Amino acid sequence: MRKAYPTWFAGGALILYGILVLLPSLLGLGYSFTDWSSYSSDIHWVGLANFKTILAPNSIYVSAIKNTVIFTIATIILKTVIALALALLLTSGVRRLAYLYRALIYLPALLPMVAVGIIFKSIFDPDAGLLNSMLRLVGLGGLAQHWLTNLSLALWSVIGVDTWKGVGYIMVILIAGILAIPREYYESASLDGASSWQAFIHITLPLLRPVLAVTTVLNLLYALRVFDIVYVLTNGGPGYATETVYTTIFNAFSLGQWGVATALSTVFLIIMIALGYVAIRVMSRPEVA
Amino acid sequence: MNPLRSIRATVNNLLASGAGLIALVPIYLVFVNALKTQADASSLSTELPHNLQWGNVGTVIDQGNLVTAFFNSVLYSFGSTILAVFLAALAAYVLARLRTRRHEILYSLLILGIAVPTNFVTLTKVMQFTHLIDTQIGIILLYAATQIPFDVFLIYAFIGSVPKELDEAAFIDGCTPIRTFAFIILPLLTPVLVTCGILNILNVWNEFLMPLYFLNNSDNWPMTLSVYNFFGQYQSNWALVSADIMLTILPLFLIYIVAQRWILSGMSSGAVKG
Numbered sequence: 041m042r043k044a045y046p047t048w049f050a051g052g053a054l055i056l057y058g059i060l061v062l063l064p065s066l067l068g069l070g071y072s073f074t075d076w077s078s079y080s081s082d083i084h085w086v087g088l089a090n091f092k093t094i095l096a097p098n099s100i101y102v103s104a105i106k107n108t109v110i111f112t113i114a115t116i117i118l119k120t121v122i123a124l125a126l127a128l129l130l131t132s133g134v135r136r137l138a139y140l141y142r143a144l145i146y147l148p149a150l151l152p153m154v155a156v157g158i159i160f161k162s163i164f165d166p167d168a169g170l171l172n173s174m175l176r177l178v179g180l181g182g183l184a185q186h187w188l189t190n191l192s193l194a195l196w197s198v199i200g201v202d203t204w205k206g207v208g209y210i211m212v213i214l215i216a217g218i219l220a221i222p223r224e225y226y227e228s229a230s231l232d233g234a235s236s237w238q239a240f241i242h243i244t245l246p247l248l249r250p251v252l253a254v255t256t257v258l259n260l261l262y263a264l265r266v267f268d269i270v271y272v273l274t275n276g277g278p279g280y281a282t283e284t285v286y287t288t289i290f291n292a293f294s295l296g297q298w299g300v301a302t303a304l305s306t307v308f309l310i311i312m313i314a315l316g317y318v319a320i321r322v323m324s325r326p327e328v329a
Numbered sequence: 330m331n332p333l334r335s336i337r338a339t340v341n342n343l344l345a346s347g348a349g350l351i352a353l354v355p356i357y358l359v360f361v362n363a364l365k366t367q368a369d370a371s372s373l374s375t376e377l378p379h380n381l382q383w384g385n386v387g388t389v390i391d392q393g394n395l396v397t398a399f400f401n402s403v404l405y406s407f408g409s410t411i412l413a414v415f416l417a418a419l420a421a422y423v424l425a426r427l428r429t430r431r432h433e434i435l436y437s438l439l440i441l442g443i444a445v446p447t448n449f450v451t452l453t454k455v456m457q458f459t460h461l462i463d464t465q466i467g468i469i470l471l472y473a474a475t476q477i478p479f480d481v482f483l484i485y486a487f488i489g490s491v492p493k494e495l496d497e498a499a500f501i502d503g504c505t506p507i508r509t510f511a512f513i514i515l516p517l518l519t520p521v522l523v524t525c526g527i528l529n530i531l532n533v534w535n536e537f538l539m540p541l542y543f544l545n546n547s548d549n550w551p552m553t554l555s556v557y558n559f560f561g562q563y564q565s566n567w568a569l570v571s572a573d574i575m576l577t578i579l580p581l582f583l584i585y586i587v588a589q590r591w592i593l594s595g596m597s598s599g600a601v602k603g
Binding site (some may be wrong): 043045046047049050052053056057059060061062063064066067068071079113126127129130133134136137138140141142143144146147148150151152153154156157158159160162165168169170173201204208212216261265266267268271272286287290291298300301305306308309312313315317319320 | 337338340341343345346348349351352353354355356358359361371372373374375416417419420422423424427428432435438439442443444445446447449450451452453454455459468471472473474475477478481488496497500501506509531535538541542552553554556557560567572574578579581582585589590593594
């Protein structure tokens with residue numbers, strides 16, 4: 041029967057993936073230990089020098105890693121909490137037009153991040169932008185901010201925009217998860233006198249756990265690689281306040297510091313494989329497919 | 330209905346429409362400002378245009394090289410998606426049917442790609458070495474390669490629900506493996522192939538980083554890159570920038586309106602069983 045399934049069927053996928061995804065990562069492991077750059081055609085072994093540069097205290101690379109972690113944790117929490125609230129609202133709170141609301145809230149997820157970035161660059165404009173104008177209009181002019189150039193605020197503005205765009209996608213998945221829970225559970229719970237809050241804590245949340253695991257993994261893998269939105273909104277600024285791992289790699293690449301850029305990619309690769317291993321275990325659990 | 334319940338229903342409806350509004354306003358801004366004069370659009374306000382400047386559309390198509398960019402985007406997203414989904418289906422099929430140790434290792438290796446970050450520096454080297462850099466076929470192959478892991482993952486899970494007896498019976502009746510796959514398995518995979526296809530097309534259409542690294546010739550740029558470049562040139566003219574964004578997202582909206590149910594259910598079918 042083995043002849044019915046020739047292994048070469050997998051060949052096309054493996055070759056393409058092997059050459060364009062695996063090979064660069066493996067080469068990167070080697071080049072991380074060299075002074076490879078655009079300034080010289082000679083490449084020398086420099087041992088751990090690149091990693092020392094990256095992990096030196098107060099280096100821009102460490103702050104990029106820190107920003108990426110803050111971005112990741114914040115967007116996971118914000119998207120999950122808001123998406124769950126909206127999913128509950130649209131599956132049980134609102135009957136009329138629920139389908140329309142769902143389609144509307146999903147809409148931003150459809151847009152290219154580049155377009156979203158440009159739109160929000162205008163919305164965040166300190167003088168004429170919609171956000172500050174609205175705040176002034178309702179008498180909260182004191183809250184108007186330099187959203188993208190304030191050192192302590194810029195990263196949070198980026199996080200806000202990313203949440204605006206991403207929440208609909210997570211909501212759509214959670215709605216499907218909630219609708220897959222058998223209605224009988226809720227009926228018998230209400231017969232037993234359970235409040236809707238108790239039903240949420242004891243039925244919805246536990247049964248939604250595998251779906252929440254999947255959305256968390258999706259958010260995680262996306263957030264660690266964040267690039268477009270930062271590149272367009274702040275380009276890492278002000279200073280290095282919103283620099284992330286991918287924008288830093290791009291900068292090092294543009295400056296011709298290829299050894300450092302590969303070393304940073306390698307550090308990142310190891311983190312991602314460790315997380316990816318956990319992620320795949322989570323997604324391959326029998327109750328989710 | 331008692332008063333408390335109707336208050337609660339009103340609050341719920343208000344919350345839902347508020348959320349819908351927040352999602353919609355930035356998109357609305359693009360559409361109203363796209364048809365204003367440069368002066369009227371300078372503050373990108375929510376006001377409706379006084380008189381519609383349809384000329385903006387023509388200017389943008391001309392200056393932004395949008396027709397070429399549109400067809401490039403179509404070529405990259407559809408080309409890479411067809412290739413990735415087809416190769417992933419072939420691979421997932423044999424790997425899901427023959428679960429020997431070797432096949433399981435190959436499967437794990439493939440889906441590891443879901444997490445592996447792209448090493449752009451060494452990838453540039455590989456792209457140069459294979460003469461794929463700055464070519465349309467190169468970017469299509471690259472996109473296909475990056476989509477394959479997730480496609481294999483989804484299709485592999487789906488093949489579990491296709492009875493093995495079908496392909497075994499076909500094989501015993503003398504059907505070659507290629508014919509079995511093409512005429513028996515592939516049609517049964519249609520739902521998951523559609524899901525993969527929609528996800529891939531949307532991903533590639535909106536992707537920005539690969540062309541930024543690997544396409545220097547502006548004739549090869551997809552819409553995302555040409556929009557960004559246009560924004561760089563016309564920063565001060567929000568009317569034209571809005572018109573450019575409008576034309577970029579319009580095809581997506583049309584696809585969304587036509588295939589809304591498929592997209593919304595496709596998005597979740599990877600994550601939720603049933």
